Amino acid sequence: MTVRLTLLCAAAPAERDVRFGDLHLDERALGRARAVAASVAGALPEGASCRTAPSERCRRTAQALGFDAPVVEPSLRDLDLGDWRGRTLDEVAAADGAGLGAWLTDPAAAPHGGESVAEACGRVAAWLDALPPDAGRVLAVVEQAVARAAVLHVLDAPLSSFWRVDVPPLSAVRLTGRGGRWNMRTGVPGTEVLGEEG
Numbered sequence: 001m002t003v004r005l006t007l008l009c010a011a012a013p014a015e016r017d018v019r020f021g022d023l024h025l026d027e028r029a030l031g032r033a034r035a036v037a038a039s040v041a042g043a044l045p046e047g048a049s050c051r052t053a054p055s056e057r058c059r060r061t062a063q064a065l066g067f068d069a070p071v072v073e074p075s076l077r078d079l080d081l082g083d084w085r086g087r088t089l090d091e092v093a094a095a096d097g098a099g100l101g102a103w104l105t106d107p108a109a110a111p112h113g114g115e116s117v118a119e120a121c122g123r124v125a126a127w128l129d130a131l132p133p134d135a136g137r138v139l140a141v142v143e144q145a146v147a148r149a150a151v152l153h154v155l156d157a158p159l160s161s162f163w164r165v166d167v168p169p170l171s172a173v174r175l176t177g178r179g180g181r182w183n184m185r186t187g188v189p190g191t192e193v194l195g196e197e198g
Helices: 027-035 037-043 056-064 089-105 117-130 144-155 159-164
Strands: 003-009 049-052 137-142 172-178 181-185
Touching: 003 144, 027 037, 027 056, 049 056, 056 137, 117 144, 117 159, 137 144, 144 159, 144 172, 144 181
Parallel strands: 003 137, 049 137
Antiparallel strands: 003 172, 172 181
16 A cells, blocks of 8 residues: 655744744734635545644644644654754854754754754654555644755765755655655646645
């Protein structure tokens, strides 16, 4: 059987002063999620499962899409940014510019005392490969780091490419997998958020 997995990046606030860590979704961000809800619901067959990262923003995005009780998947959590949690990028750059530079260029670096990009990518790859063949159609509302990590795993791309994968809020990464092999499917302009059945 083929697993059809859509990773939908959570909504994000329009704030300019975004901080590392779980983001509070304002009504505007939730409204954007509600605006794509019909496309999401229309692309999923009845009985399809919804999973979500444990963060408030992922759970609230899933609820705004119409999923009241998504399955929380701890392996889909965001990068653990340790001491940087709650700080802005500018604050981290001012306090630890060298550490920030290392984190952005070396996937094994974890100057914040949390999780390295390499560790996060390994965690996401393990979750993908552990999905059972009969999982069917799955929607997972995830953090952007998780979507990036999944793309790298599916394409067998080097971990140094992590920051080169752009996954905006409410964008979808569609994957199909069978027998331990994953493929990525890109969208066609004008199709629904989750794409057409193929």
